[in-house]
Amino acid sequence: MGLLPLNYRRPSYVPGTSRTMSDDQISVGSGGSGSADGEKSSGSLRPTRSATVMGVPDALGFDKIIEGGTCPPCTTRDFMNYLIYVERSAENLQFFLWYRDYVKRFSEAKTSDMALSLEWTQAMEEDAIARIQKEQSEKIRKETKTPAIKIFNGTDFEKRTEFPKAPASDTNPFSSPPQTPYDRDGSSEYVSSTEQSYRSQANEAFTSAGIKAPFTIQPFRKEIDRVIATYIIDGAPRQLNLSDREQKVVLHALAYTTHPSALREVSKLAESILRRQAHPNFIRWSICNGNPARVFFARALGSGLIVISTAIALALTLSGLGRGYRALAAIGWVLGIATLIAAWKGMCVVLHGMHHHHVRPWELFVSEEDADSLGKRSFDSFGSSNSYEEQPWVIRYQKRNIIRKIFDREVWIQEPALRQIQDTIFVQSMLCALLIAGVSTAIFVAVPGGNFF
Incomplete structure (x- = not known):
């Protein structure tokens, strides 16, 4: 593959409400960080499926990655790992993959009870929004007229509503055949403790939103209860970043039907959010081929070469040697400036020369079998929370000395489009270095000699 246009710019970082670890802990490269944890907002990102992202070639597009048309380190699994360990917002991708599979399974189900789950129309959506806004307005009006003095705020007497977390399940929804989630031989009367927990949490969510509990005989109702307990309610292990109004609207919809709409x-x-925030941030992060320790080392090396070359140029200028000797400093300037510019974009020119990148910290201390097991769990739509702080590798990597981090294990970059981007950045760095070094050399050569020694 050839180079991209020389005016290419890597994707700009898109800030959001995702949670991140600090770079000095595990993040590889200079990409991907977000704001603090705990915010609930609807966000300014709205669905734009056809939107193009500057700096992302078609070969690394969102759909290409999701469909499995890319190679490491830009696969769907790499994308999921990035969202878990760097941006800490994997719930969006986990929900997206589940929903896409749910739509397929729902459309393929041909049972007679499918008529019980009617489509949730746009008119219903607007009507639910209007009712919620009216209820909120009336609530505010009542509070304004008769303000209550909450003297027990912050004490043990304050009423609190907490939803118990759903226990982790090893069931993979993607392996289930298209069918209604209950048995027809009378055994549906038996409900396991896990299913009862999901149903209880869903019913509590409906009640708190002022909604009547839905029919349980609708197809896929048990799976929808798990979705509510895992992604929708407050305190859910993989709670999506929904506003209060969005949360209530979707609960109204799910109380009415289990239809994907x-x-x-x-x-x-x-x-x-995946297309316009997480995906470009992932590509920006993937361009970085070195971990933070290696990138810092490259920046220091580049800066050191520039300083040493400048000192040599000054010494030659002040000496009685001929002007031509001063041009020798250009070699150090080119190498130093190119190294510094590349490192500023998260690249180590030595690793780039071999088209290698450092192994990610979460992959350093696990076998291939353990890595596959962790990968499968991350794609489990109804697993536990995406927290990883208690995983053994976190402490082991933090205790790793700086020299070992600089020279961590490397692997070859298989994705051609990513190598093309890195080649383009390297050429840009060299051209900038040649230009700056050429101007600096011309200045030093033109200055009269000092003849001090």
Whole structure:
């Protein structure tokens, strides 16, 4: 593959409400960080499926990655790992993959009870929004007229509503055949403790939103209960970043039907965040071929070469040697400036020369079998939370000395489009270095000699 246009610029970082670890802990390269944890907002990102992202070639597009058309380190699994360990917002991708599979399974189900789950229309959506806004307005009006003095705020007497976390399940929804989530031989009367927990949490969510509990005989109702307990309610292990109004609207929709259209707006929001925030940040992060220690080392090396070359040029200028000797400093300037510019973009020119990148910290201390097991769990739509702080590798990597981090294990970059981007950045760095070094050399050569020694 050839180079990209020389005016190419890598994707700009897109800030969001995702949570991150600090770079000095595990992040590889200079990409991907977000704001603090705990914010609930609808976000400014709205669904735009056809939107193009500057700096991302078609070969590394969002759909290409999701469909499995890319190679390491830009696969769907790499994308999921990035969202778990760097941006800490993997719930959007996990929900997106589940919803896409759910739509397929729902459309393929041909049972007689499918008529019980009618489509949630746009008119219903607007009506639910209007009712919620009216209820909120009336609530505010009542509070304004009769303000209550909450003397027990912050004490043990304050009423608190907490939803118990759903226990982790090893069931993979992607392996289930298209069918209704209950048995027809009378055994549906038996409900496991896990299913009862999901149903209880879903019913509590409906009640708190002022909604009547839905029919349990609708197809896929048990799976929808798990979705509510995992992604929708406050305190859910993989709670999506929904506003209070969006949360209530989707609960209204899910109380009415289990049709995929009930989750249409939530899916659009999650997809939009993935396409317009997470995906470009992932590509920006993937361009970085070295970990923070290696990139810092490269910056220091580049700066050191520039300083040493400048000192040599000054010494030659002040000496009685001929002007031509001063041009020798250009070699150090070119190498130093090119190294510094590349490192500023998260690249180590030595690693680039071999088209290598450092192994990610979470992959350093695990076998291939353990890595595959962790990867499968991350793609489990109804697993536990995406927290990883207690994983053994975190402490082991933090205790790793700086020299070992600089010279961590390397692997070859298989994705051609990513190598093309890195080649382009390297050429840009060399051209800038040649230009700056040429101007600096011309200045030093033109200055009269000092003849001091």
